[in-house]
Amino acid sequence: MSTHLGAEFDETIAHGPDPYEFYARARVEQPVFYSHRFDLWFITRHDHVVRVLLDPTGFSSEDRSIKPKRWPPRVAAVMASKRHAKHLGNTDPPAHTRLRQVLNQAFLPTVVAGYAPLIREVADDLLDRLAGPEVDLLNEYCYPLPLIVILRVIGVPLDDLDRCMRWCRDKSTLDFAAETLNEDEQLRAAESSVAFVDYCDNLVRQRQHAPLDDLISRLLKTRVKGHPPLSGPEVADLLPLLIFAGHETTANLLGNLLWQLLSTGHWDRLVTDPDLLEAAVEEGLRYDTPALGFVRRALQDTTIAHVRIPAGSRVFLLFGSANRDPARWSEPERFGFPRDRASGHLALGQGIHFCVGAPLARLETRIGLDRLLRRQPTLRLTDPVTEPERRVHLVLRTLRRLPAHWDQKLSRLNGGGAA
Numbered sequence: 244m245s246t247h248l249g250a251e252f253d254e255t256i257a258h259g260p261d262p263y264e265f266y267a268r269a270r271v272e273q274p275v276f277y278s279h280r281f282d283l284w285f286i287t288r289h290d291h292v293v294r295v296l297l298d299p300t301g302f303s304s305e306d307r308s309i310k311p312k313r314w315p316p317r318v319a320a321v322m323a324s325k326r327h328a329k330h331l332g333n334t335d336p337p338a339h340t341r342l343r344q345v346l347n348q349a350f351l352p353t354v355v356a357g358y359a360p361l362i363r364e365v366a367d368d369l370l371d372r373l374a375g376p377e378v379d380l381l382n383e384y385c386y387p388l389p390l391i392v393i394l395r396v397i398g399v400p401l402d403d404l405d406r407c408m409r410w411c412r413d414k415s416t417l418d419f420a421a422e423t424l425n426e427d428e429q430l431r432a433a434e435s436s437v438a439f440v441d442y443c444d445n446l447v448r449q450r451q452h453a454p455l456d457d458l459i460s461r462l463l464k465t466r467v468k469g470h471p472p473l474s475g476p477e478v479a480d481l482l483p484l485l486i487f488a489g490h491e492t493t494a495n496l497l498g499n500l501l502w503q504l505l506s507t508g509h510w511d512r513l514v515t516d517p518d519l520l521e522a523a524v525e526e527g528l529r530y531d532t533p534a535l536g537f538v539r540r541a542l543q544d545t546t547i548a549h550v551r552i553p554a555g556s557r558v559f560l561l562f563g564s565a566n567r568d569p570a571r572w573s574e575p576e577r578f579g580f581p582r583d584r585a586s587g588h589l590a591l592g593q594g595i596h597f598c599v600g601a602p603l604a605r606l607e608t609r610i611g612l613d614r615l616l617r618r619q620p621t622l623r624l625t626d627p628v629t630e631p632e633r634r635v636h637l638v639l640r641t642l643r644r645l646p647a648h649w650d651q652k653l654s655r656l657n658g659g660g661a662a
């Protein structure tokens with residue numbers, strides 16, 4: 244088993260501010276490496292990652308969280324009391340195919356285009372509330388924007404926004420970064436995961452009795468030819484994933500992209516030429532990939548890059564590395580747009596698990612940036628030189644905050660709410 248890079252790949256790199264230098268070395272020296280620390284095989288090159296993504300019969304998605312081998316007994320007891328949710332992300336065909344056909348209807352590009360006025364309204368409302376003279380763009384704009392949108396689309400009362408955000412944080416830390424928590428924190432996060440499931444069950448039961456014009460009610464009544472409709476618990480199992488995936492990733496795309504745009508001068512280019520927005524969003528997805536990777540389990544012995552991966556092993560597909568592979572892009576370490584072959588990035592996955600929310604994520608990011616550009620064209624970071632601190636997470640590439648100077652008068656002048 245070749246492990247030399249695997250031995251180096253610890254939390255400080257995996258979760259560190261700049262894993263890209265390490266990825267570049269790995270693509271050359273050891274494109275597939277095993278890490279004892281995480282008990283995962285990391286796949287770093289674009290063509291290899293695509294190969295796995297396009298082979299759902301060889302690589303299963305059923306077991307994709309990165310949990311400690313053994314939970315402390317108190318945590319294990321709470322985890323055992325929780326229903327094991329089956330959703331799009333952790334199922335293989337044929338179960339996945341059925342769920343996906345239902346969800347595809349909910350996120351058709353034509354349906355998503357209809358959410359543009361809602362996204363714009365939410366963005367403007369948030370910008371109206373930014374007071375300045377200094378604001379935290381990440382926590383006051385990038386996070387609440389997609390969270391409020393996805394909650395309103397799904398039909399979750401906004402009074403529960405804070406709870407939902409906390410549940411999502413706990414769930415994602417428990418699923419992908421549990422080793423960063425002590426036992427008491429793990430216990431609290433496990434209890435929080437159970438509360439999230441109960442909450443979603445309850446919400447679905449309410450819609451079964453009294454349907455509304457929202458996603459939950461639509462999922463309950465969607466019929467796909469040849470398949471039974473989704474049951475209440477099946478719909479409830481989809482909700483934590485939709486709420487989590489529907490805001491964390493988009494918030495990070497917005498945050499990472501704003502950091503790049505504002506610290507490199509590209510912001511001013513967009514102010515002069517907003518037609519470049521679409522290209523900027525694609526480059527943001529490629530360059531600073533919001534979800535750095537996901538897990539698969541090899542169902543049979545496989546060889547990738549001359550490395551034998553035994554059946555039953557788990558592989559981590561490093562989208563963040565694949566998106567900087569020089570075999571795929573010229574000057575991959577440079578942030579710039581428009582780019583040739585921009586659409587080949589893997590930030591939204593590929594194959595049967597390709598992100599179902601991709602049209603929504605792209606629309607939200609475009610509108611979110613557009614509103615900011617129009618209302619605050621002279622926007623500047625408080626410190627454009629020092630990259631802000633990031634949260635510790637193997638999957639999410641996420642800043643902790645993004646402080647900027649805010650000119651409230653200018654924002655109002657450019658189309659904000661009443662003074």
Ligand code: HEM
Binds near residue numbers: 304597
């Ligand atoms: C910039 C924002 C986003 C990024 C970077 C992103 C990234 C991804 C990636 C990489 C996958 C594939 C995972 C895999 O192959 O195992 C995925 C799947 C998924 N995403 Fe997204 N996502 C984003 C936004 C959204 C939004 C807004 C929603 C919900 C409305 C969403 C819901 C989902 C779901 C449900 C899946 C599972 C699809 C399946 O397994 O068939 N995502 N996403």
